[in-house]
Amino acid sequence: MVKFIVRRLMLLIPVLIGVSVIAFLMLHLAPGDPAELLAGLEASAEDIAALRTRFGLDKPLFVQYFMFLKGLFDGSLISLKYEMPAASVIFPRILNTLKLACASIVVAVAVGMIAGIVSAVRRHSLVDYVSTTLALLGVSMPVFWWGLILIMIFSVYLRWLPSGGMGGLRYLVLPAIVLGTASAGAIARMTRSSMMEVLKQDYITAAKAKGLPERLVIYRHALRNALIPTVTVVGLEFGYMLAGAVLTETVFSWPGVGRLIVDSILARDYPVVQASLVLVAGVFVLVNLGVDVLYAFLDPRIRYD
């Protein structure tokens, strides 16, 4: 197992190199001269020339790439907008995103799994229909609309929770619910279908034939098996939360990395965009590794060595 984790961590290196090459080339693939692009429309020829030297754009492409890589680590990759190392701009944002994503996945897993299990155990009952409908609704609702509705109810009318910004736990509640809703729906649907599949298996009948109480048959024998496909969905959802929470972050003015990337693109702050892509990709790969490790823990048939 340790060998597997080490091997997977080594695999992180080629993935990050790939992503960094793409992120780096992005600037060069855009039509026109990158220096002109960076300088903007009204720049004079001298300004452009100065920029070209400042960013080493006059050097060969691979030298530029290594400068970019070096800059990622030693802080010489400077954000154009904030005029500080790109990494120090991104790091606190990633922490904020992580905080929101963790809270959201907790909400999603708790709500989604309970709904899925209940649906599967009492399938074709009223509870099942209500929960499947809500799950579909949760998956389909646009985040900006759902966020605004919640703000209207809980911030504007009831005045229970803040409508945006960061602070204590209270600030986390609404964004976590909004970001977790779609995932809760996806998790509920996956849990329901995998649970129903497992409940049909012979070992469930065999467990009942031993005289085990229903509760143990469901939560010990069935759930442990049904969790395997569910964990995949949870991992994917968590990955999306880390990378693509732009809408939620915007609605709740949450200073996360998704908004940072969008703002940086709009502000043509290429170093920050490039560095964020590399970091987000790295986090995504780590989450996937976590999921794979969890598989082995849940299912003894999966051993990686």
Add this chain to the structure above:
Amino acid sequence: MGSLLEVKDLATYFYTDEGIIKALDGVSFSIDEGEILGLVGETGCGKSVTATSIMGLIPSPPGRIVRGSILFNGRELLSLSERQMRSIRGREIAMIFQDPASSLNPVFRVGFQVAEAIWAHLKTPIREALLKAAELFGRVNIPDPLVAISRYPHQLSGGMKQRVMIAMALSLNPKLLIADEPTTALDVSIQAQILSLIKRLQRDYGSSVLLISHDLGVISTMAHRVAVMYSGLIVEEGRAEDLFQKPLHPYTQGLLAAIPRVDEDKSELAVIEGTIPDLTNPPAGCRFHPRCPWVMKICEAERPPLKAVEPKHKVACHAYAG
């Protein structure tokens, strides 16, 4: 010795969108203490449904026991609550399943799965129950019991898995063991081992066994008494030697004739003409009449009752009415 299990007029229906499947439609038989009763019949004739009905594990919906009685040790199982039934399952009536590969939970160690059965009934601490499991593993001839208890199902062969299932079934010394096609999924060489193991344990423990199989060879080596099932009904029942030497029902005769023999020089296999009836819409009267070589007028109209035509040998056929 009295009857341990008495099933009378048991009917189990499945209410599906395609109609009502009358999987069992008036099954009656009994098992004495210490006896092995063989239940034979083709696939889909209701053997397994009989087993799950006795265990109270008919999936509901769509299944339901619509009438009849299952007397076990003097108690009516059909009137017990789920809680009372649970205390009987595994403890007084245990079951061995057809496919040991799918009846063990893949994510738990086999020792734990046996220990869990003991714990469920006796509340034995799991550590002690595991030791008991190891002891049972020894009794069913699993090598290195103390190592084997910490194996996962996928690390064991099919034969070993079935031994685990047998150990689990015997863990609480049940009065009745239901073995539903216990060797069908196993290699032929392993089958004999498992069968002789079941027979030996049955003698040692003095349990009764309901042995379900479509394999007449298995039934003839194991059973004291045999019941032949056709389309949700028992058509013939008697002592193994009587039934195999002098089968009465045309269906039983057909089954026995269909066994290929090495000492006979025949180019074609004997078959029973026709197919097993559709259980949503079974033929009226005797359910075997569309395939029966002896069919008479009365067979299409009236269902023949199961009655003794010779001592300890019952048959449900109008041909023996006189």
